[in-house]
Amino acid sequence: MKQQILKINEVKQLQKNSDFNTMGIVIKVSTRRDRNDNIFWDLTISDQTGDLDGKAWGTASWWNHQGGDRFMIDPDNCGFRLEGLTVGLVGRVADFRDQLQYNFNEIYIVDQNKYPPIDFKRRSPINQDFLENTFKNLIAEISSEPIKNFLNAVFFKHGLWEKYKIWPAAFALHHAYTGGLLEHSVSVAIGARDIAKHYEEFKIPVDVDLIVAGALLHDIGKIEAYEADPVPTVQTQGNVIEHVALGYGMFVKFAALENLDKNLELALGHIILSHHGRREYGAPVLPETPEAFIVSSADDVDFKLSYWKMQMEASGYQNDVTEYLPMIERRLWRGISAK
Numbered sequence: 001m002k003q004q005i006l007k008i009n010e011v012k013q014l015q016k017n018s019d020f021n022t023m024g025i026v027i028k029v030s031t032r033r034d035r036n037d038n039i040f041w042d043l044t045i046s047d048q049t050g051d052l053d054g055k056a057w058g059t060a061s062w063w064n065h066q067g068g069d070r071f072m073i074d075p076d077n078c079g080f081r082l083e084g085l086t087v088g089l090v091g092r093v094a095d096f097r098d099q100l101q102y103n104f105n106e107i108y109i110v111d112q113n114k115y116p117p118i119d120f121k122r123r124s125p126i127n128q129d130f131l132e133n134t135f136k137n138l139i140a141e142i143s144s145e146p147i148k149n150f151l152n153a154v155f156f157k158h159g160l161w162e163k164y165k166i167w168p169a170a171f172a173l174h175h176a177y178t179g180g181l182l183e184h185s186v187s188v189a190i191g192a193r194d195i196a197k198h199y200e201e202f203k204i205p206v207d208v209d210l211i212v213a214g215a216l217l218h219d220i221g222k223i224e225a226y227e228a229d230p231v232p233t234v235q236t237q238g239n240v241i242e243h244v245a246l247g248y249g250m251f252v253k254f255a256a257l258e259n260l261d262k263n264l265e266l267a268l269g270h271i272i273l274s275h276h277g278r279r280e281y282g283a284p285v286l287p288e289t290p291e292a293f294i295v296s297s298a299d300d301v302d303f304k305l306s307y308w309k310m311q312m313e314a315s316g317y318q319n320d321v322t323e324y325l326p327m328i329e330r331r332l333w334r335g336i337s338a339k
């Protein structure tokens with residue numbers, strides 16, 4: 001009997017010794033050798049429900065089903081890159097040192113026209129039209145003409161929008177999927193704008209327009225830091241220069257092209273450079289204005305919330321408290337309300 005093709009989150013719910021069939025795109029494949037010098041592969045595949053790390057041992061068979069033929073291949077010498085291709089997997093859940101381990105016994109590269117990788121790509125759970133409209137409304141609501149004109153020029157005249165609207169916000173960690181940068185930026189802008197409006201009422205002088213502009217621009221460097229295709233990956237310049245500095249460089253170039261007022265350039269540049277909040281988190285300067293405090297705080301909350309959600313979803317909200325997570329320097333608790 002042919003087994004049903006499971007989604008990755010369904011595979012993750014299987015008990016040990018279960019067999020499974022699944023499909024996804026190859027995110028990462030690396031050739032390794034065990035203690036006895038036998039070859040095996042670490043393989044990460046992904047679909048819209050999540051990522052699955054597994055192993056293909058030396059006994060696994062690799063097949064190419066593209067172009068109507070079916071023949072066995074050597075994954076290390078097949079003449080094309082496996083990353084980004086849609087594959088089918090036949091596997092079994094094993095138990096290794098009391099942890100579940102996913103062994104892939106058959107890996108077959110399917111017909112990419114019939115099963116396009118885009119159908120398996122993770123994307124923002126927030127509706128794309130809603131995000132795009134909200135982004136445009138955030139700009140339309142800005143009352144300062146110089147700021148509004150500058151944003152319109154950056155995104156729509158200089159063409160940043162085409163990438164910005166689909167880019168991931170990370171290659172791992174948070175919003176690491178198509179549309180992640182737009183989702184994160186819009187979320188930070190709305191959060192920061194609402195905090196700013198509150199403080200305006202509480203008699204703290206804050207410039208809401210600057211905050212919205214700073215929030216929409218704060219992570220533009222990610223467009224140069226990451227590559228989106230076939231899956232989010234970090235580029236060399238993303239590693240050695242990083243998105244904060246890359247983004248500032250892009251911003252300075254746009255400011256010159258648009259003759260942006262020097263004071264506005266200083267204020268927005270300060271928000272971009274300080275948004276990580278602490279030097280050890282990659283901020284070359286610390287936030288020093290109400291606008292920079294607010295954007296940096298809204299960015300931090302947005303990151304922490306999406307990271308918490310990602311961790312909870314990874315365990316299907318089954319885990320009460322996670323293990324220590326070095327990335328966020330703490331464990332995370334499901335809390336009393338989340339289900």
Ligand SMILES: [Fe+2]
Nearest residue numbers: 218219243275
């Ligand atoms: Fe950032």
Ligand SMILES: [Fe+2]
Nearest residue numbers: 184218219299
């Ligand atoms: Fe950010």
